[in-house]
Amino acid sequence: MTNIKEIAARAGVSPSTVSRVLNGNGYVSEDKKRRVLAASEELDYAPNLNAVSLKRGATRRIGLVAPMFDESVQRFTGGFVRAAQAGGYSVTLFITGMDRVREREALEALRHKQVDALALVIFANDLSLIESYAKYGPIVAWQRVVAEHIPSVFMNQYDGYMLGLEHLYSRGYRRICNVYGSTSRLNTVSRMDAYRDFCAAHGLDEHELEHFYEISTIEDGERIARLWTESPRRPDAFIAANDYSAAGLVAEARRLGLSVPGDFAVCGFDNLEFARLLDLTTIHYPVDLQAGNAFAIIRGRIEDIELPLRPLQFHLVQRATT
Amino acid sequence: MTNIKEIAARAGVSPSTVSRVLNGNGYVSEDKKRRVLAASEELDYAPNLNAVSLKRGATRRIGLVAPMFDESVQRFTGGFVRAAQAGGYSVTLFITGMDRVREREALEALRHKQVDALALVIFANDLSLIESYAKYGPIVAWQRVVAEHIPSVFMNQYDGYMLGLEHLYSRGYRRICNVYGSTSRLNTVSRMDAYRDFCAAHGLDEHELEHFYEISTIEDGERIARLWTESPRRPDAFIAANDYSAAGLVAEARRLGLSVPGDFAVCGFDNLEFARLLDLTTIHYPVDLQAGNAFAIIRGRIEDIELPLRPLQFHLVQRATT
DNA sequence: TTGTACGCGTTATCAA
DNA sequence: TTGATAACGCGTACAA
Numbered sequence: 278m279t280n281i282k283e284i285a286a287r288a289g290v291s292p293s294t295v296s297r298v299l300n301g302n303g304y305v306s307e308d309k310k311r312r313v314l315a316a317s318e319e320l321d322y323a324p325n326l327n328a329v330s331l332k333r334g335a336t337r338r339i340g341l342v343a344p345m346f347d348e349s350v351q352r353f354t355g356g357f358v359r360a361a362q363a364g365g366y367s368v369t370l371f372i373t374g375m376d377r378v379r380e381r382e383a384l385e386a387l388r389h390k391q392v393d394a395l396a397l398v399i400f401a402n403d404l405s406l407i408e409s410y411a412k413y414g415p416i417v418a419w420q421r422v423v424a425e426h427i428p429s430v431f432m433n434q435y436d437g438y439m440l441g442l443e444h445l446y447s448r449g450y451r452r453i454c455n456v457y458g459s460t461s462r463l464n465t466v467s468r469m470d471a472y473r474d475f476c477a478a479h480g481l482d483e484h485e486l487e488h489f490y491e492i493s494t495i496e497d498g499e500r501i502a503r504l505w506t507e508s509p510r511r512p513d514a515f516i517a518a519n520d521y522s523a524a525g526l527v528a529e530a531r532r533l534g535l536s537v538p539g540d541f542a543v544c545g546f547d548n549l550e551f552a553r554l555l556d557l558t559t560i561h562y563p564v565d566l567q568a569g570n571a572f573a574i575i576r577g578r579i580e581d582i583e584l585p586l587r588p589l590q591f592h593l594v595q596r597a598t599t
Numbered sequence: 600m601t602n603i604k605e606i607a608a609r610a611g612v613s614p615s616t617v618s619r620v621l622n623g624n625g626y627v628s629e630d631k632k633r634r635v636l637a638a639s640e641e642l643d644y645a646p647n648l649n650a651v652s653l654k655r656g657a658t659r660r661i662g663l664v665a666p667m668f669d670e671s672v673q674r675f676t677g678g679f680v681r682a683a684q685a686g687g688y689s690v691t692l693f694i695t696g697m698d699r700v701r702e703r704e705a706l707e708a709l710r711h712k713q714v715d716a717l718a719l720v721i722f723a724n725d726l727s728l729i730e731s732y733a734k735y736g737p738i739v740a741w742q743r744v745v746a747e748h749i750p751s752v753f754m755n756q757y758d759g760y761m762l763g764l765e766h767l768y769s770r771g772y773r774r775i776c777n778v779y780g781s782t783s784r785l786n787t788v789s790r791m792d793a794y795r796d797f798c799a800a801h802g803l804d805e806h807e808l809e810h811f812y813e814i815s816t817i818e819d820g821e822r823i824a825r826l827w828t829e830s831p832r833r834p835d836a837f838i839a840a841n842d843y844s845a846a847g848l849v850a851e852a853r854r855l856g857l858s859v860p861g862d863f864a865v866c867g868f869d870n871l872e873f874a875r876l877l878d879l880t881t882i883h884y885p886v887d888l889q890a891g892n893a894f895a896i897i898r899g900r901i902e903d904i905e906l907p908l909r910p911l912q913f914h915l916v917q918r919a920t921t
Numbered sequence: 922t923t924g925t926a927c928g929c930g931t932t933a934t935c936a937a
Numbered sequence: 938t939t940g941a942t943a944a945c946g947c948g949t950a951c952a953a
Contacts, residue, residue: 280930291940296932304938322712327653328930331945336610336649338691345679355668358694369660369691372680379684481806495876528876554817554850602946613924618948650946653929856931
């Protein structure tokens with residue numbers, strides 16, 4: 278459309294003067310300043326950001342890479358975008374569906390200077406591949422990761438899980454069944470550690486009950502509720518890896534005419550929106566602050582400044598299922 | 600980093616030949632083609648997309664503008680990003696919080712050529728302002744809108760609402776209370792039209808019961824459930840503008856020891872994830888297809904081609920609350 | 922089939 | 938305080 282040259286002509290100055298006025302750099306006489314401003318007003322001028330990005334070698338744009346869009350990811354995304362916008366950055370979204378090729382396209386976007394940095398929610402490719410892209414720009418992860426050049430804003434789930442376990446204990450439950458997620462995830466390992474320590478601390482036998490593994494969906498939770506009715510050694514409480522499985526458990530139990538927490542208690546994890554609807558006790562953690570920290574780390578690296586990170590804490594939300 | 604010139608030097612050809620090889624334009628001898636490819640491999644070359652965008656005058660990037668991130672918006676976003684990615688576009692997210700200034704920043708991004716087009720989920724500014732930006736690039740809306748240059752992928756809620764009303768009627772409910780959303784929204788007007796026609800068709804008195812207006816949240820729904828218990832003229836069914844208020848109604852009713860649908864039936868709208876957990880009867884509509892259509896319209900305008908749109912249909916999901 | 926030269930719209934350096 | 942000029946990296950018209 279209209280460019281800096283045209284408004285220079287119109288104002289009777291050189292393009293460089295226009296640039297100076299618009300960016301507030303260098304000295305410009307009041308008179309010319311006024312004329313430039315007037316001209317750019319009249320011509321409906323807007324700087325072409327592609328040219329600016331090319332010149333500056335930076336886009337002030339960050340790529341956010343997520344496998345999909347469940348409520349947790351959505352919260353992270355919302356928090357991240359808000360923080361980024363407040364800091365003068367915009368966010369381009371890459372949804373991978375855990376497909377390695379799609380994920381790689383996002384990494385390539387960094388290499389191609391489409392974005393200045395990447396925030397990875399959860400990734401599918403090998404860590405070594407991710408790391409190999411760190412030389413093109415800052416990369417941070419939400420997922421727990423141990424890598425020199427890939428900082429992570431994860432929270433140690435050990436603490437959150439322990440909070441849930443201790444809560445169940447204090448409510449009198451002694452036969453607690455763990456509903457774990459994917460055992461290959463470090464978060465799950467932390468949870469298992471927490472349970473072991475918990476049992477040791479209270480003199481419980483951690484092998485008394487059978488636990489569940491690789492559980493993540495509502496359907497999984499529903500299945501567990503049905504299994505409970507036929508189980509010979511029934512737990513008096515379940516603690517789940519996320520609210521989806523916990524909610525499935527609660528919902529199906531109620532359909533079966535069981536009472537929660539009369540027949541068994543349920544403690545979830547994540548404090549998703551529907552947890553409130555089901556009166557589900559759960560563990561809350563500040564996803565939006567995690568996202569804010571992720572942005573702060575990225576921004577710190579891009580602008581080479583030291584930005585403070587917010588401390589993160591788990592928080593028990595007690596409702597009616599315990 | 601490394602640019603087209605360097606790899607030209609390395610391959611012993613001119614920059615234009617490199618460009619031709621990389622873009623598959625024009626004739627290049629097999630020999631030089633190989634050398635160029637080899638050189639760009641060795642030097643880890645990646646075209647700078649800012650330069651390409653500047654040169655082409657287009658970014659292949661679309662802005663998605665949403666007030667926030669509830670589940671409906673999340674679905675639209677997911678569908679839109681997937682469609683865009685499949686079409687070779689990327690999506691930059693603008694979250695406005697219904698703040699007019701923030702929203703305007705997204706519009707400005709179009710003017711500044713940061714994006715080629717905009718998809719507006721729901722907007723806060725006057726339609727006339729939105730329209731004034733249409734000259735900078737295609738703009739489509741999810742929200743129902745009547746404007747010459749702003750196509751919309753809305754679905755006429757009249758049909759969906761009627762589906763719910765007829766369903767309730769067929770299940771024997773005759774005292775149906777409407778739980779409307781914001782009366783300033785065209786969707787709500789459509790719903791009121793549907794109810795009027797529904798009453799006329801079945802010889803019901805549309806003024807027999809008091810209806811609710813400006814209802815949108817879980818808390819609103821909970822409040823309505825409590826009001827029901829004290830109401831002199833009790834409805835035997837509620838039909839809500841969205842699943843949030845419907846879910847609040849159901850959840851609070853159950854807390855109060857009421858039976859749904861024993862005491863009253865509830866039909867929601869949107870078929871959000873938690874509807875299944877609460878066994879809520881609701882109206883489903885294909886948000887992802889709407890998003891796909893939104894992208895198709897945008898792409899059609901950008902590339903000046905005719906793209907087919909998927910037909911959209913409402914669908915009753917009967918569960919246990921009716 | 923290939924190379925030269927210019928332009929996309931900015932910003933920054935330098936000399937005046 | 939100002940303007941000419943170069944440079945960011947690429948694509949392409951044109952000439953050869």
